Amino acid sequence: MQPDACSSPPCNGPVLRAPSFPILTLDERRLTPSLGYVFNRKWLHPCESLISIVWNFEKADALPGHVVARLMGPDIDPHEGIVPQLGTVDIQRLRDTLAVPMKTLRTSLLLPSHRRRYSGLFRYCHRCVARGYHSVLHQMEGVGMCPAHRQPLETACRRCGYEAQCLASVQLLEAPYRCAYCRASYGVRGALSR
Template sequence: MGTNIIWREEWKRPYESIWSLIENIKISNSINGSELSQYINENKVNRRRSLRNVNKLSDEALNKLNELTNIDFFEIKTTMLKLSKLERYNPLHYFHTHLCFCEKCIQYNYHSYLHQYKLIDVCPFHLTSLQTKCEDCNKDIYFFNIAKDIPFTCKCGYQLYQAMDEPIWKILSEYEPILKVSIINDNLTEGL
């Protein structure tokens, strides 16, 4: 894969998870996860290990993603970690390892890192219950492996979103998630 990735600034949406951004990079460029991971981890001896969790990508991989898209993936990771700053030794402890998603958000190829936060069980944008299982096989979806070929898809092959008649660039440009809840405790929002 060359370094010619199609990505437009207006496709980045607030609170979007690293996983969602990676899936949308794959869709908008008609590439699979293996091709993308090969590029972002080209200097890694053990690529498989570094792809186990999108939230644990190396600084080198995050830099390469930034070069491709001009998205500050470090900022997303830092914001996520601020949500879990109470846990010093394992800050990712506050995030589900399986996919939690909003059925309305996923229809726009959108997933928020807020959906993964263990203390949140409703979508903060639609106020609907978050889904935690595949509708088809009724199993947890482990979303973190970016080497998957088909974006936004369960291991059983079920696509989490239905293909729309609209082109992908239009879907990414038009959907703007807006928070419908607010955090009352100012101590929790400090620095976010």
């Protein structure tokens, strides 16, 4: 009889086999899962913002915010972040990672303009956010009410009053659908799923 603390298996014991399911491995050169990410294009909804898309992606893959921010461009400082605007985000890189059509990614971004048309603060409808959705329309300065719910758009957290900048940064990305400062939910409790 072998002792309990023996490192070699008993000769007459069961034979170990390789697992029949794939094991997630990392490509150490790129620090991304080499077997790919989990993301379903059916999760996308019309006029969904890039912030909302990457929040869903981040939650599905249990990724930290700095990894998701780097997917928007290799030279992006994840802590400073970038405005989710066409021309600042590497949409080809995102398309390759998420397998989302370019048209969808383009419509999820703010359009650059000479005069400011978009709010610099993250604006949201508490009913949309409760359903896991944020629209690029919510960021338009001329829109004061959610087009779907006819509720006023908000910028401040209801618990602490913090107003987050509309930047794809670690601070915002690591708090999906929540206040980046106190982590309170932006949504309404008990809301139906979308």
